[in-house]
Amino acid sequence: MITKDTGNYLFPEGFLWGAATAAYQIEGSSMADGAGASIWDRFSHTPGNMRDGDTGDVACDHYNKWREDIQLMKRLNLQAYRFSVSWSRVMPEGRGAINEKGLAFYDRLVDGLLEAGIEPLCTLYHWDLPAALDDRGGWLNPDIADWFADYGQVLFEKFKGRVKTWGTINEPWVIVDGGYLHGALAPGHRSAFEAMIAGHNILRAHGAAVKRFRQVGEGDIGIVLNIEPKYPASDRPEDEAARRRADAQMNRWFLDPLMGRGYPQELEDVYGEAYRDFPQADFDLIAQPTDWMGLNWYTRSVPENAPDAWPVRARPVKQVQHAHTETGWEVYPPALTDTLVWLHEQTNGLPLMITENGSAWYDPPHAIDGRVHDPMRVEYLKNHLKAAHDAIGKGVDLRGYMAWSLLDNLEWSLGYSKRFGITHVNFQTQERTIKDSGLLYAEVIKSNGGVL
Ligand SMILES: OC[C@H]1NNC[C@@H](O)[C@@H]1O
Numbered sequence: 545m546i547t548k549d550t551g552n553y554l555f556p557e558g559f560l561w562g563a564a565t566a567a568y569q570i571e572g573s574s575m576a577d578g579a580g581a582s583i584w585d586r587f588s589h590t591p592g593n594m595r596d597g598d599t600g601d602v603a604c605d606h607y608n609k610w611r612e613d614i615q616l617m618k619r620l621n622l623q624a625y626r627f628s629v630s631w632s633r634v635m636p637e638g639r640g641a642i643n644e645k646g647l648a649f650y651d652r653l654v655d656g657l658l659e660a661g662i663e664p665l666c667t668l669y670h671w672d673l674p675a676a677l678d679d680r681g682g683w684l685n686p687d688i689a690d691w692f693a694d695y696g697q698v699l700f701e702k703f704k705g706r707v708k709t710w711g712t713i714n715e716p717w718v719i720v721d722g723g724y725l726h727g728a729l730a731p732g733h734r735s736a737f738e739a740m741i742a743g744h745n746i747l748r749a750h751g752a753a754v755k756r757f758r759q760v761g762e763g764d765i766g767i768v769l770n771i772e773p774k775y776p777a778s779d780r781p782e783d784e785a786a787r788r789r790a791d792a793q794m795n796r797w798f799l800d801p802l803m804g805r806g807y808p809q810e811l812e813d814v815y816g817e818a819y820r821d822f823p824q825a826d827f828d829l830i831a832q833p834t835d836w837m838g839l840n841w842y843t844r845s846v847p848e849n850a851p852d853a854w855p856v857r858a859r860p861v862k863q864v865q866h867a868h869t870e871t872g873w874e875v876y877p878p879a880l881t882d883t884l885v886w887l888h889e890q891t892n893g894l895p896l897m898i899t900e901n902g903s904a905w906y907d908p909p910h911a912i913d914g915r916v917h918d919p920m921r922v923e924y925l926k927n928h929l930k931a932a933h934d935a936i937g938k939g940v941d942l943r944g945y946m947a948w949s950l951l952d953n954l955e956w957s958l959g960y961s962k963r964f965g966i967t968h969v970n971f972q973t974q975e976r977t978i979k980d981s982g983l984l985y986a987e988v989i990k991s992n993g994g995v996l
Pocket residue numbers: 566569715840900948954955956964
């Protein structure tokens with residue numbers, strides 16, 4: 545592998561290098577040891593929802609292989625590991641009783657990480673809502689703000705002094721756009737009216753958890769947003785208007801209220817009669833000051849005006865001049881630099897962390913001679929780390945980078961067909977093999993970017 549240290553892309557001293565996963569995508573054993581079902585247990589077991597009928601019943605069997613996976617993290621020189629907790633493992637009904645065995649899994653994991661010198665970054669919620677709460681309306685029920693804060697308190701107290709960096713909710717936009725607007729993700733609803741309500745309650749729950757954290761927690765807390773920058777397909781006014789709608793519906797819907805600016809005005813243009821406003825007290829709760837913000841970044845899009853494309857009336861124009869990943873995402877690293885600079889400004893210089901970045905490419909189902917050559921992922925990783933470095937050079941306070949993902953895993957309704965891992969998983973044998981991209985990443989970390 546590369547050993548030359550150019551020194552051209554050295555990252556700041558103390559920059560935090562890690563990798564990310566999420567509970568339902570890697571753990572398996574989702575009903576073990578008293579755990580309750582989540583909406584993803586139900587959604588994945590409902591015929592027609594999942595590519596190839598895949599479910600998270602086994603996934604990467606991380607629930608049993610977590611020690612081996614920590615050893616894998618050490619071979620990758622990881623300094624940090626971003627994971628999420630399954631709410632229904634810890635609280636089977638989502639509220640009230642605590643399942644000590646479920647909590648004990650995360651307790652062992654956190655201690656194992658600390659013993660390995662790897663900093664645990666904990667996300668409270670990465671899409672796997674307890675089914676029992678969904679039965680009570682889930683994100684449509686305003687009470688969920690308190691349910692979520694109570695759940696957060698269990699973890700804040702349990703891991704006080706061991707977990708110092710907390711993320712409340714992963715990607716509110718995907719939860720709502722996928723789960724309540726278009727229905728491609730759990731709980732599979734399709735309603736703009738519900739989308740507005742669920743989105744608002746997600747933000748309220750975030751605020752309630754931050755408030756509770758200030759009372760009982762210790763360390764830093766923030767939210768994790770997916771941002772996909774929008775570039776107009778042409779300089780025609782209707783395409784610029786489409787860009788503004790797409791930017792408001794995907795990027796500013798959640799960012800603006802979190803920054804105390806309320807919902808972007810274009811949201812009413814997007815949702816029409818489904819748009820509604822809410823009491824100021826909600827917006828005060830939502831805009832609780834946070835200590836950092838996570839950015840999940842994969843690609844950009846180039847929308848044009850499309851009156852028939854419900855509800856945003858914008859359609860991305862495929863940028864055929866650039867490579868596209870297996871998930872159909874354009875590879876365009878400069879847009880990451882743009883997003884980081886934009887987010888730095890939008891948050892008035894809040895410390896940022898890239899909490900997810902990566903790419904799905906075709907990989908073989910098994911390693912060959914103990915190797916998995918993934919040149920496209922190597923290229924994507926190198927170029928996006930350089931783009932992140934460029935943003936730091938422009939004054940962005942970027943604290944770290946978490947590669948998505950540590951392992952090939954369940955890409956939600958796309959099943960195991962999309963491999964994002966820097967480590968290959970043979971799902972027949974559960975054998976892990978560090979891919980070339982992982983080997984490169986280990987060198988990047990060792991040289992703090994020097995090999996780029
Ligand atoms: O699509 C790749 C990733 N995007 N952010 C959320 C993760 O759960 C996904 O696997």
